Amino acid sequence: MGLVRVSGGELxxxxxxxxxxxPRPRVATLVAFRDHSGAPLDxxxxxxxxxxxxxxxxxxxxxxxxxGPAVLRLVLARCIELGARLAEPGEFTKRAFLNGxxxxxxxESVADLIDAATATAARAAMKSLTGEFSRDVHNIVxxxxxxxxxxxAALDFPEEDxxxxxxxxxxxxxxxxQAQLERVLARARTGALLREGLTIVLVxxxxxxxxxxxxxLAQEDAAIVTPIAGTTRDAVERRVEIAxxxxxxxxxAGLRATLDAVEQVGxxxxxxxxxxxDLVLLLVDARDTPDALPTEDQAILARIPEAIxxxxxxxxxxLTGGGxxxxxxxxxxxxxxxxxxxxxxxxxxxxxxxEVLGAVGTEGTTEDTYLARERHLVALRSAAxxxxxxxxxxxxxxxxxxLFAEELREAQSALATITGEFTAxxxxxxxxxxxxxxx
Numbered sequence: 387m388g389l390v391r392v393s394g395g396e397l398x399x400x401x402x403x404x405x406x407x408x409p410r411p412r413v414a415t416l417v418a419f420r421d422h423s424g425a426p427l428d429x430x431x432x433x434x435x436x437x438x439x440x441x442x443x444x445x446x447x448x449x450x451x452x453x454g455p456a457v458l459r460l461v462l463a464r465c466i467e468l469g470a471r472l473a474e475p476g477e478f479t480k481r482a483f484l485n486g487x488x489x490x491x492x493x494e495s496v497a498d499l500i501d502a503a504t505a506t507a508a509r510a511a512m513k514s515l516t517g518e519f520s521r522d523v524h525n526i527v528x529x530x531x532x533x534x535x536x537x538x539a540a541l542d543f544p545e546e547d548x549x550x551x552x553x554x555x556x557x558x559x560x561x562x563x564q565a566q567l568e569r570v571l572a573r574a575r576t577g578a579l580l581r582e583g584l585t586i587v588l589v590x591x592x593x594x595x596x597x598x599x600x601x602x603l604a605q606e607d608a609a610i611v612t613p614i615a616g617t618t619r620d621a622v623e624r625r626v627e628i629a630x631x632x633x634x635x636x637x638x639a640g641l642r643a644t645l646d647a648v649e650q651v652g653x654x655x656x657x658x659x660x661x662x663x664d665l666v667l668l669l670v671d672a673r674d675t676p677d678a679l680p681t682e683d684q685a686i687l688a689r690i691p692e693a694i695x696x697x698x699x700x701x702x703x704x705l706t707g708g709g710x711x712x713x714x715x716x717x718x719x720x721x722x723x724x725x726x727x728x729x730x731x732x733x734x735x736x737x738x739x740x741e742v743l744g745a746v747g748t749e750g751t752t753e754d755t756y757l758a759r760e761r762h763l764v765a766l767r768s769a770a771x772x773x774x775x776x777x778x779x780x781x782x783x784x785x786x787x788x789l790f791a792e793e794l795r796e797a798q799s800a801l802a803t804i805t806g807e808f809t810a811x812x813x814x815x816x817x818x819x820x821x822x823x824x825x
Contacts, residue, residue: 388453390461392470393442393478400468401434401447404461409434419449419461427460428452442478443485483806490806491520491762498581498757506630507580511757514577519756520805522570526769529563530798537791560777567773571766574758581757583632584746587659589690590669591682592640595701598729599669600624600637628739631746636663641686657689665695665745667738672700672708672726695745699738700726710734712741765800772797 392400401408403422409415409432418426430451440446449461466472474480476497483493495514502508513519533556588596604624622637636659639652660666668690670683679687679698690696703710703726710733712725723741727734776793779785 388458390449392447397445403468442481443487503632513756573755576755577758584664585634586665587636587663594669595729602729697723704728712737768800769797
């Protein structure tokens with residue numbers, strides 16, 4: 387099965403040119419697709435959706451024929467011959483946005499639904515497509531508009547500023563808006579993880595069990611495991627999923643002083659991988675760490691960039707007589723997450739997965755989220771900063787309502803960019819340019 391879709395203003399000449407007659411709206415009609423001489427190109431179903439009751443809001447014709455590339459090219463060429471042109475990437479969805487069938491967040495979720503790497507990400511994208519994300523944002527915007535209305539009115543009567551603040555519980559309303567925005571931001575932050583995924587890099591000295599942990603998480607023999615130190619010479623990657631979040635796990639060469647030129651290259655690549663990591667798991671041998679990390683492990687920990695979250699994984703608890711556990715403890719002057727497990731037996735893997743989710747800011751709440759993009763997070767954080775500034779101003783004995791009103795306006799403008807109420811044309815070009823042809 388192949389599909390050619392045409393969207394535009396007046397499609398009657400094109401439809402008559404290729405189908406020969408106007409099919410009944412929204413009824414699949416068996417017809418022959420014909421060339422300029424009337425000879426059949428293919429035989430299939432024609433579906434006509436008159437404006438505005440279509441995906442794009444314009445009249446749409448769909449020609450469902452046989453799926454061979456050659457015959458589809460003939461049908462497409464005939465449509466172009468009759469006045470159509472090839473769609474730009476994302477143009478159908480862009481037209482739906484411009485014609486008010488979707489807002490911008492919903493339009494972006496179309497591409498996210500297609501690209502979803504996990505079932506959880508697909509469900510989250512569908513929530514955004516059905517408008518749940520947009521409704522939550524719009525609800526906050528409406529409350530901001532309502533509060534701005536009262537504020538602007540109070541500015542006309544400056545002698546009543548204090549009465550306005552108390553009479554309308556402005557501080558309480560701002561606090562409630564901040565709480566709502568924080569909930570939306572938390573769900574969007576998790577949604578961004580679902581969309582983008584995370585890169586987790588395993589580091590440590592040779593023979594601490596990095597490759598065994600990779601195999602345990604990937605549930606396959608992805609990396610070679612031997613008792614010989616330095617077996618892993620290059621990075622080995624596998625894609626896994628934890629609570630619906632796609633993860634790329636990177637096993638790396640053991641870190642130690644060595645004269646082996648090949649091993650030195652592997653160690654250099656290990657540190658390059660660490661620089662790109664969203665989370666680092668430092669593996670140590672549980673037999674060496676009853677009370678504190680050995681000097682070598684402390685040196686590795688100190689070299690990991692401070693901005694990158696890390697978890698210290700005490701592997702091989704099966705050889706210590708202990709069991710799996712997790713806790714936060716003081717390490718090198720900082721509070722670090724620690725997990726005790728056995729990569730060989732699998733004991734403690736569930737604890738590690740929980741700690742991974744905690745380290746990246748989600749505690750397994752991926753089912754109650756919507757897919758989000760970095761620009762959405764930027765807008766939400768900007769609005770949150772504006773509300774925080776507004777809250778600080780309204781708490782003053784003599785609140786500067788002009789500045790308070792400006793912060794509310796800025797918060798509204800930031801949120802409006804999410805749904806596309808205020809969005810620059812160049813941003814639209816970037817967003818829809820990433821769609822596949824035909825969407």
